[in-house]
Amino acid sequence: MVLGELASQHGVNWTELLKSAGMTEDDCSDSEGRVDARSCLEVFELFATAAGNDALTFDVFSQSPVSYGSIFEYLFLCAATLREGMKNWARFHQTRSNCLNFGYRETDQFGMLNFSLPDHLGPQSQFLFASLGFLCSRIERTTGEDPILFQLEIAAKRPKKASKFQARHGNRITFDADESRILVPSRFLDRIPEGADPSLFRIIEIAALQELTQMDQVESQTSIIAAKISQGLRAGDCSMDYVASAMAMSHRSLQRTLESEGTSYRKVLDDVRRSIAHRHLVDTDRPMKEIAFLLGFSEVSAFSRAVRNWFGVAPRALRQRSTKTAAISDRQTS
Structure with a gap:
C-alpha cells in the first residue's frame, strides 16, 4: 500500500497502525490479494490522524x-x-x-x-x-x-x-x-x-x-445482505422481508444464509446502522434529525440512545471529538 511507504517519513508506526485496523503487512504486500473494505478505509483514516x-x-x-x-x-x-x-x-x-x-x-x-x-x-x-x-x-x-x-x-x-x-x-x-x-x-x-x-x-x-x-465468486453473502440493508434504509424499509425480496430469497433462506456465516439479521442491521451513523457524524455536517431519519429512527432521542450504546457518547460529542482530534493534529504539525 502506498501509505505504508510514507509511514516512516511521517513518524507513523505502520505495523501498529495496521494492527489497529485488524490487518498485517502481508495483507498489503500481496498484489493479487483482497483486503476487507472496512479495514482498508480505517487504515486511511488512522494514517491521516497519525500523520497529523x-x-x-x-x-x-x-x-x-x-x-x-x-x-x-x-x-x-x-x-x-x-x-x-x-x-x-x-x-x-x-x-x-x-x-x-x-x-x-x-x-x-x-x-x-x-x-x-x-x-x-x-x-x-x-x-x-x-x-x-x-x-x-x-x-x-x-x-x-x-x-x-x-x-x-x-x-x-x-x-x-x-x-x-x-x-x-x-x-x-x-x-x-x-x-x-x-x-x-x-x-x-x-x-x-x-x-x-x-x-x-x-x-x-x-x-x-x-x-x-x-x-463474482469472492463476495460473502453477509456483505451483500449488508448492502441490501443499506439500500433498504434509504428506501425507508430495512425489514428482513424487504431484504429477502431484494435478494430473491425466502425469509427462512435468508436466516439460514446468515447463520451459516455466524451472524444474524439483527446483528447485521445493527452493524450497518452503526457504521452509517459513524460515517455521517464524522464525515459530514448533516443535521442529527436527518441522520436519525436515514437510519430509520422516528425520534432523534431514539437515535441518540443508539449512538450512546454504539460509541459510549452522544452524537454531538462524537462529532465534536472527531473535529477536536483534527484540530489537535493541525496544531501539532503547524
Missing part, C-alpha cells in the same frame, strides 16, 4: 506513479480517448474493488465520472480524497496544450489542512457535496491518453473480463 495531516492523501495519490492501479489504471491509460477511458472505469470498476462503485454519463456541457462507497462501511473521507487525487492525475495524462480545468465535487467535509492538490484546483473543488464526481468539460472528452494503444487495450480488456468473472 487530514489533506495528505490528496497529494500522495495525485502524485502516485503509473502502474499503482494495475488493470484498472491501464483500462484508462490505453483507451482511445479520455471519454472511453472514463467509460472503462465505470464498466470495469470491480477490478479495483467490489464496493467502490463508478458511473459515467454525459450532458451537453460535461462528461461526468462519479464514484462512491456504501455508507455502511463507515467513515471514508480519506479514501475519497485519495481516489479523487488518483483519478484526476490520470485524467491529466492526456495530450493537448490546454490544461483540463475540470470541476470536482466530493461527499466529505473540507480537510483542516491544505494540500498542493487543493491549491492547484482552487475553487473548482466543492466539498460536502451530495456525491463525489469529476466533471470534465465536453471539449476535452476526445483527448487521447498518453498511453493509448488499441492492441494493448484489447489484451487488458480480456484480462479485465476474466477478473470480473473471478470477482
Whole structure:
C-alpha cells in the first residue's frame, strides 16, 4: 500500500497502525490479494490522524506513479480517448474493488465520472480524497496544450489542512457535496491518453473480463445482505422481508444464509446502522434529525440512545471529538 511507504517519513508506526485496523503487512504486500473494505478505509483514516495531516492523501495519490492501479489504471491509460477511458472505469470498476462503485454519463456541457462507497462501511473521507487525487492525475495524462480545468465535487467535509492538490484546483473543488464526481468539460472528452494503444487495450480488456468473472465468486453473502440493508434504509424499509425480496430469497433462506456465516439479521442491521451513523457524524455536517431519519429512527432521542450504546457518547460529542482530534493534529504539525 502506498501509505505504508510514507509511514516512516511521517513518524507513523505502520505495523501498529495496521494492527489497529485488524490487518498485517502481508495483507498489503500481496498484489493479487483482497483486503476487507472496512479495514482498508480505517487504515486511511488512522494514517491521516497519525500523520497529523487530514489533506495528505490528496497529494500522495495525485502524485502516485503509473502502474499503482494495475488493470484498472491501464483500462484508462490505453483507451482511445479520455471519454472511453472514463467509460472503462465505470464498466470495469470491480477490478479495483467490489464496493467502490463508478458511473459515467454525459450532458451537453460535461462528461461526468462519479464514484462512491456504501455508507455502511463507515467513515471514508480519506479514501475519497485519495481516489479523487488518483483519478484526476490520470485524467491529466492526456495530450493537448490546454490544461483540463475540470470541476470536482466530493461527499466529505473540507480537510483542516491544505494540500498542493487543493491549491492547484482552487475553487473548482466543492466539498460536502451530495456525491463525489469529476466533471470534465465536453471539449476535452476526445483527448487521447498518453498511453493509448488499441492492441494493448484489447489484451487488458480480456484480462479485465476474466477478473470480473473471478470477482463474482469472492463476495460473502453477509456483505451483500449488508448492502441490501443499506439500500433498504434509504428506501425507508430495512425489514428482513424487504431484504429477502431484494435478494430473491425466502425469509427462512435468508436466516439460514446468515447463520451459516455466524451472524444474524439483527446483528447485521445493527452493524450497518452503526457504521452509517459513524460515517455521517464524522464525515459530514448533516443535521442529527436527518441522520436519525436515514437510519430509520422516528425520534432523534431514539437515535441518540443508539449512538450512546454504539460509541459510549452522544452524537454531538462524537462529532465534536472527531473535529477536536483534527484540530489537535493541525496544531501539532503547524
